[in-house]
Amino acid sequence: MIDRVKSLESSLAPTLAEILAALSHALDLTEGQPRGHAVRTCVIATRLAETLELDERHRTSLFFASLIKDAGCSTNATRIQEVFGGDEQVSKRNVKFVDWSNPVQAAIYGLTHAEKGKPMSVRVRKMLGLVTTPPGVMDEVTAARCARGAEIATQLGFDPLTAEAVRHLDEHWDGRGSPSHLEKDEIPLLARILCLSQTFELFVSEFGLQAGIDMVQGRRGRWFDPEIADAAIRLAYDRELWQMHAEHKSGEDLPLAPPPLARTATEADVDEVCRAFASIVDAKSEFTGQHSARVMGYSVEIAEALDLGQERIATLRRAALLHDIGKLGISNAILDKPGQLTDDEFAKVKQHPRFSYEILSRIRGFARLADIAGAHHERLDGRGYWRGMTGGQLDREMRILAVADVFDALSADRPYRGAMPMEQVFRILDGQAGTGLDADCVEVLREKYGPRVLVAG
Secondary structure, three states: OOOOOOEOOOOOOOOHHHHHHHHHHHHHHHOOOOOOHHHHHHHHHHHHHHHOOOOHHHHHHHHHHHHOOOOOHHHHHHHHHHHHOOOHHHHHHHHOOOOOOOHHHHHHHHHHOOOOOOOHHHHHHHHHHHHOOOOOHHHHHHHHHHHHHHHHHHHOOOOHHHHHHHHOOOOOOOOOOOOOOOOHHHOOHHHHHHHHHHHHHHHHHHHOHHHHHHHHHHHEOOOEOHHHHHHHHHHHHOHHHHHHHHHHHOOOOOOOOOOOOOOOOEHHHHHHHHHHHHHHHHOOOOOOOOHHHHHHHHHHHHHHHOOOOHHHHHHHHHHHHHOOHHHHHOOHHHHOOOOOOOHHHHHHHOOHHHHHHHHHOOOOOOHHHHHHHHOOOOOOOOOOOOOOOOHHHOOHHHHHHHHHHHHHHHHOOEOOEOOOOHHHHHHHHHHHEOOOEOHHHHHHHHHHHOOOOOOOO
8 A cells, every 4th residue: 555645756756836836837838938938937926936035935836836837727717718608728828929918909809709710791790709708707707717736735735825816816906907906015915926927927937038028028917026027037137947948949948947845745735745735636527527537537447446556446446537628728619519510620629639648747756647638538459549459569558447447437427418328338448358448448338327227027
């Protein structure tokens, strides 16, 4: 039995910072940002903390708040897609470059992003709807995102400084931010630093360092605390920082140096992170609530019935919780579509196991977990995705997860249909058993969940 409070074996043990830095790439995806945005924000925030001479406790809290700042981002995905239509990730990404506290800029943004990419007749109808949309929508979606992010920070065991930095991330110095319209020193110090750091990073990545400096100067005293803005402007002379920033954007690793107070990851930490990120994934769509937790439960039941062993089950449990993390990179316009997907839309959906694999494989010691999670849509006959693996390449854990995922997909509500009765579920599973899905795994589920046959007399 794995010791739940003991640190992971040092040779493969990822630190908590490494795990969250890697998983933050999934949060970047759902916010429509280039992968690595949160990590680069963390580096900028860390430099600002040094410049402002923050103590170690505040530096540690800011470090982790930077990595998980978007942990609540999936919570408002459905609402944003509902308001603007089209790909909500595009809407989320582009709003970062708009001074949305300016009514004129906000109106122009809304009208130009209504059903972006759709025929003009569709766009006009959405634009007319936006005209009558309540002005508090920005507060609504921001409150949902930031409150959930703060909850996750607390769930992960971080202190109130970290949680409050995430909760008040989008407040502005002049009180025209969101959602609570706090102003000046009412806004926690770390939230003020983080708001500037993330905006600065985005402008530098998109338009270059000078554009980032110009933005900070232009929003000094409005969005940003003047003292923090001045410290950020001084960072323009930090050549090492911007060299690392450019290299990371080009694909190089960006070494993170956690503050001395940052704790190492225990097995319990890793499990809690997996549970937290599973909830982030499932919150993205109303049709996936608790999907990851259910798939984990079915996977463990199958594994125990097949005597897989506790150490292998522990890895499978984590892989099941995180198997759909790549779905954070898929638009809700596709995930929640009530009708049949187009070929292009399905091609995008088929990328999510690949995204899951790429995100998880970045974590030291997670190679096995990444392999299992990335194979959850593979089939014995080679007709699965994303690699098209065949039965000889799919080990027991991969087969278990694939069956558990299909079982939950069939037996739960979907945007295009209600939950199927168990008779129909097992007719479909029987049709795939031995060809697409592992027959032993299907049989375990049948024994527990299959329809009971009543014998007369």
